[in-house]
Amino acid sequence: MAVPFIQPESQVGPSTLRHDLDLSADQLIGLLNLTHQVKQSRQRFSSSLKGRYVSLLFEKPSLRTRMTFELAIKQLGGDCVVQVGPIADREPLKDVARNLARWTDAIVARTFTQDTIEGLSQWSGIPVVNALSDLYHPCQAFADIFTLKERFGRLRGLKLAYVGDGNNVAHSLLLSCARLGIDCAVATPAGYAPDTSIVAQAEGFAEASGSVVETTTDPFAAVRDADAVYTDVWASMGQESEAEERKRLFAPYQVNAHLLAASGTDSIFMHCLPAKRGLEVTDEVVESPRSVVFDQAENRLHVQKALLLTLLQ
Ligand code: CP
Numbered sequence: 610m611a612v613p614f615i616q617p618e619s620q621v622g623p624s625t626l627r628h629d630l631d632l633s634a635d636q637l638i639g640l641l642n643l644t645h646q647v648k649q650s651r652q653r654f655s656s657s658l659k660g661r662y663v664s665l666l667f668e669k670p671s672l673r674t675r676m677t678f679e680l681a682i683k684q685l686g687g688d689c690v691v692q693v694g695p696i697a698d699r700e701p702l703k704d705v706a707r708n709l710a711r712w713t714d715a716i717v718a719r720t721f722t723q724d725t726i727e728g729l730s731q732w733s734g735i736p737v738v739n740a741l742s743d744l745y746h747p748c749q750a751f752a753d754i755f756t757l758k759e760r761f762g763r764l765r766g767l768k769l770a771y772v773g774d775g776n777n778v779a780h781s782l783l784l785s786c787a788r789l790g791i792d793c794a795v796a797t798p799a800g801y802a803p804d805t806s807i808v809a810q811a812e813g814f815a816e817a818s819g820s821v822v823e824t825t826t827d828p829f830a831a832v833r834d835a836d837a838v839y840t841d842v843w844a845s846m847g848q849e850s851e852a853e854e855r856k857r858l859f860a861p862y863q864v865n866a867h868l869l870a871a872s873g874t875d876s877i878f879m880h881c882l883p884a885k886r887g888l889e890v891t892d893e894v895v896e897s898p899r900s901v902v903f904d905q906a907e908n909r910l911h912v913q914k915a916l917l918l919t920l921l922q
């Protein structure tokens with residue numbers, strides 16, 4: 610089973626999760642440690658959020674994030690209310706945020722823009738969890754890093770290769786990998802690279818942690834010696850009108866048996882899901898013994914329980 614994570618230097622909890630960097634590297638390690646405990650013993654934390662209520666807001670569709678947050682809150686003894694649809698179409702965001710803060714103890718929000726997350730946080734004054742925005746998907750990256758630790762028993766010195774669109778998932782993986790000493794190579798078509806300022810931030814973290822950040826247009830260069838090969842959809846939610854053009858441009862970036870064979874000998878395949886089989890990944894790879902996609906999905910539940918405990922206790 611999982612080896613315990615190295616002890617963080619600081620135990621001071623964060624107050625919100627607008628993006629990955631609201632947790633320091635030490636706090637992230639603390640979160641991963643707590644996730645390990647939560648996963649080991651569901652009963653131990655079953656009343657921890659008794660009497661606590663969380664607002665769940667979804668501007669975009671979700672299976673994993675919605676189900677795992679609802680289950681996480683309920684398994685911790687709390688409860689939630691859910692709204693699906695635009696967050697601030699009937700009234701200003703600052704009014705929505707202040708209403709929610711009068712009724713509930715935290716907000717979990719999936720939004721089209723990062724600005725909506727920032728506004729909810731600024732105006733509510735209660736913990737806000739980014740459940741995916743245009744720029745970040747921190748809960749996904751934290752669950753993915755936990756999955757890597759379970760699989761390999763270590764993080765430092767691993768190499769993760771992300772192949773496909775330089776999107777929200779790629780951004781969060783870059784930031785979290787670089788801070789924890791995991792090498793991260795990102796291969797995208799020209800024009801679809803991750804945001805340059807996020808790459809620059811990740812490079813700074815990598816220098817401090819002794820890891821390497823690499824961006825390239827060559828998927829085979831990216832996966833060389835990789836312990837994990839990761840991909841995500843080529844057209845994210847909100848980019849549906851670009852899907853056809855992207856299919857053509859991204860075709861050389863498909864994760865198939867040939868590309869996976871060019872990675873490390875014991876490499877695993879990762880995907881945040883939902884996957885479009887036949888596009889960014891073949892069915893054969895998703896269904897192969899190397900695939901850990903359902904471990905990632907399961908770990909969303911455990912890591913989000915640990916996150917809620919950290920923010921609300
Ligand atoms: N991976 C992920 O966030 O899945 P959903 O879009 O189903 O929530």
Ligand code: NVA
Pocket residue numbers: 741776777778841842844845846881882883
């Ligand atoms: N990049 C994808 C992730 C889905 C979980 C999107 O934003 O739609």
